[in-house]
């Protein structure tokens with residue numbers, strides 16, 4: 032009954048890219064509500080310290096469902112799905128915010144050309160979806176070579192100088208605790224680069240929250 036009504040409205044069933052079951056999309060047509068609601072923080076294997084990052088937390092593995100959703104967001108340019116992912120991780124991120132009590136919450140921005148080609152910044156949209164207050168503190172100033180092909184030391188060098196703090200935040204980060212959200216923890220070189228910039232400009236402590244880890 033409801034089905035035929037929705038069919039007449041042109042709302043058709045779509046196959047969920049995660050579980051393969053059909054669902055009726057509301058705000059996005061990639062992943063069903065059951066899969067999104069089923070996202071839970073997963074225990075991840077031992078994670079080493081990332082100096083000078085004061086501490087960090089990871090939601091799940093990039094090989095798991097959360098990673099699959101991140102890949103769909105990237106390759107299908109699925110902005111509404113980024114917001115839904117934000118909603119799904121909001122509880123876990125909120126607990127980490129309580130734990131480290133940051134003065135500012137922000138995110139690792141994508142490079143401008145990638146923003147133009149994709150139309151949105153996924154880390155920003157994920158944060159938007161969490162409903163938490165956050166600020167746009169950082170700007171990416173230089174696009175580095177594809178990091179995957181570089182050795183670890185070269186990667187760290189490649190991302191040095193890739194970020195700047197927006198002038199309006201130079202005073203606001205001074206002696207403050209900053210929590211930065213990023214989608215994937217790979218080698219940690221991006222986190223190092225961001226933390227070095229923030230600390231050198233006066234931030235007291237820099238924490239990270241990664242939506243996933245490549246393990």
Ligand SMILES: [Zn+2]
Pocket residue numbers: 047048049050051052062063064065066067
């Ligand atoms: Zn599903």
